[in-house]
Amino acid sequence: MKFRKVGQVLLALVVSVGLGIGVTSCSNSFTVGYLYVTGSQYNQISGFNINNETGKLTPVKKSPFGSNGTNPVRALVLSGGRFLYVLNQGTFTYNSDGTTTGTASNVSLFQIGGDGTLTFQASYASQGNNSLSILTDTSGSHLYVLDNYGTFNTGGSGGLLPINSTTTQTANTPCLNAADGRYYPTGDISAYQIDPTTGRLSLITNQQVGNPTGPGQLTYFPIGCFPTEFKLVGGFIFTIQQGSTSNNDVQSVFSYSQSTTNGQLTLTQNAPLQTNAAHLTYINSDPTGKYVYLLDAGPVACMDTNGVSAPTQILPYTVTTGGTLATLSTGNICNDPTAVGPSLLITDSKTKFLYVANSGNTSMTQPFSEISAFTIDPTSGRLQFIAGEPFKNVGSGPRCMLEDPSNQFIYTAGFNDSTVVGNIIDTNAGVLNPLRVATSYPTVGNPTWCAASGRTQ
Numbered sequence: 001m002k003f004r005k006v007g008q009v010l011l012a013l014v015v016s017v018g019l020g021i022g023v024t025s026c027s028n029s030f031t032v033g034y035l036y037v038t039g040s041q042y043n044q045i046s047g048f049n050i051n052n053e054t055g056k057l058t059p060v061k062k063s064p065f066g067s068n069g070t071n072p073v074r075a076l077v078l079s080g081g082r083f084l085y086v087l088n089q090g091t092f093t094y095n096s097d098g099t100t101t102g103t104a105s106n107v108s109l110f111q112i113g114g115d116g117t118l119t120f121q122a123s124y125a126s127q128g129n130n131s132l133s134i135l136t137d138t139s140g141s142h143l144y145v146l147d148n149y150g151t152f153n154t155g156g157s158g159g160l161l162p163i164n165s166t167t168t169q170t171a172n173t174p175c176l177n178a179a180d181g182r183y184y185p186t187g188d189i190s191a192y193q194i195d196p197t198t199g200r201l202s203l204i205t206n207q208q209v210g211n212p213t214g215p216g217q218l219t220y221f222p223i224g225c226f227p228t229e230f231k232l233v234g235g236f237i238f239t240i241q242q243g244s245t246s247n248n249d250v251q252s253v254f255s256y257s258q259s260t261t262n263g264q265l266t267l268t269q270n271a272p273l274q275t276n277a278a279h280l281t282y283i284n285s286d287p288t289g290k291y292v293y294l295l296d297a298g299p300v301a302c303m304d305t306n307g308v309s310a311p312t313q314i315l316p317y318t319v320t321t322g323g324t325l326a327t328l329s330t331g332n333i334c335n336d337p338t339a340v341g342p343s344l345l346i347t348d349s350k351t352k353f354l355y356v357a358n359s360g361n362t363s364m365t366q367p368f369s370e371i372s373a374f375t376i377d378p379t380s381g382r383l384q385f386i387a388g389e390p391f392k393n394v395g396s397g398p399r400c401m402l403e404d405p406s407n408q409f410i411y412t413a414g415f416n417d418s419t420v421v422g423n424i425i426d427t428n429a430g431v432l433n434p435l436r437v438a439t440s441y442p443t444v445g446n447p448t449w450c451a452a453s454g455r456t457q
Contacts (some may be wrong), residue, residue: 039444081455405454
């Protein structure tokens with residue numbers, strides 16, 4: 001009898017320990033990833049835990065974090081989830097007399113802790129000015145920064161010097177700005193090698209072009225006039241640019257091939273692709289790289305094969321083996337007729353749905369922010385509206401939109417109301433439904449971008 005009682009006690013202890021372990025494991029599994037949001041008002045980064053079951057956001061410890069720069073506009077998490085890179089645009093501006101003022105752009109590197117906290121590691125100067133965007137290749141070996149304006153590199157103690165705008169066209173200032181009648185330098189792409197252990201960056205110089213203003217090689221890769229955004233797809237970097245009549249690149253796409261070995265960029269075309277768009281605002285692709293989408297904010301007189309007419313549109317392409325963009329047979333697709341100010345687009349992880357974030361404006365006579373949504377035909381790539389769109393649960397003036405690491409939720413960050421808004425993805429129909437818990441969460445002032453990490457330990 002005594003042995004029997006002892007056995008019962010031991011069994012109870014084992015069950016108790018097992019339950020305790022089960023509760024701990026379940027508790028840990030509630031966080032499926034971390035969401036980071038950059039804010040330009042106070043140069044900060046918000047960090048959130050993403051709840052796996054509900055999508056609810058809760059601040060990570062010590063959030064918000066300083067961006068270690070001025071005006072953070074972009075952020076990305078390196079594959080593996082250990083490092084966060086934040087692009088600080090700075091305050092670089094051109095004066096009316098062509099001179100420049102303000103601070104330069106830089107990239108800040110942070111290590112992501114197992115609890116989502118950020119620890120600053122180092123910062124790196126961009127090779128151009130007024131940097132716009134940032135990306136890495138799929139291997140996580142190289143990082144690229146899109147700069148609005150190129151620079152002089154003296155190669156000496158003078159370092160990188162801005163190029164003043166001019167009243168007449170020169171070799172250094174080929175880009176006419178019709179708004180003020182002055183000429184500006186072209187944009188560029190800065191390239192860096194990523195240390196796989198520390199995440200630290202080292203500059204990749206342009207081995208094809210020597211530095212015309214100093215010794216050595218050019219420290220960046222030139223592109224066209226007034227770039228907007230870029231995307232790496234299938235081994236090619238495509239940059240959309242507003243362009244200039246003086247440079248024959250109005251509303252065009254500039255392309256480079258990318259070496260996965262050394263990060264070098266090589267020209268693929270003699271001239272950029274002319275799109276006939278009115279105002280290119282964004283470029284993205286589906287996760288497989290099968291389709292590339294350009295967003296045209298118009299105004300245009302779009303009339304597509306679906307029988308829809310609208311003032312804004314989506315331009316779908318495929319990527320050829322030579323790095324050119326081939327127009328999809330379906331042609332341009334009209335955005336939702338009620339949409340104003342389309343600024344972002346993403347596809348879901350399975351290439352079933354496409355979502356467009358429309359900023360709207362604050363005028364009472366115009367629509368507010370909304371998300372227009374489409375299904376993607378798996379064979380033809382044709383886009384067709386999802387029933388019930390546009391979806392209004394988006395916040396005001398979205399500056400970023402992403403799918404979380406578990407592919408359950410879509411989050412947007414609104415610049416005007418400084419909130420993050422979450423929606424649940426209906427994986428069958430593509431409908432966006434508000435989170436079942438709170439859908440809106442306060443974040444850093446004037447959020448500009450968001451990135452997510454799926455690493456939680």
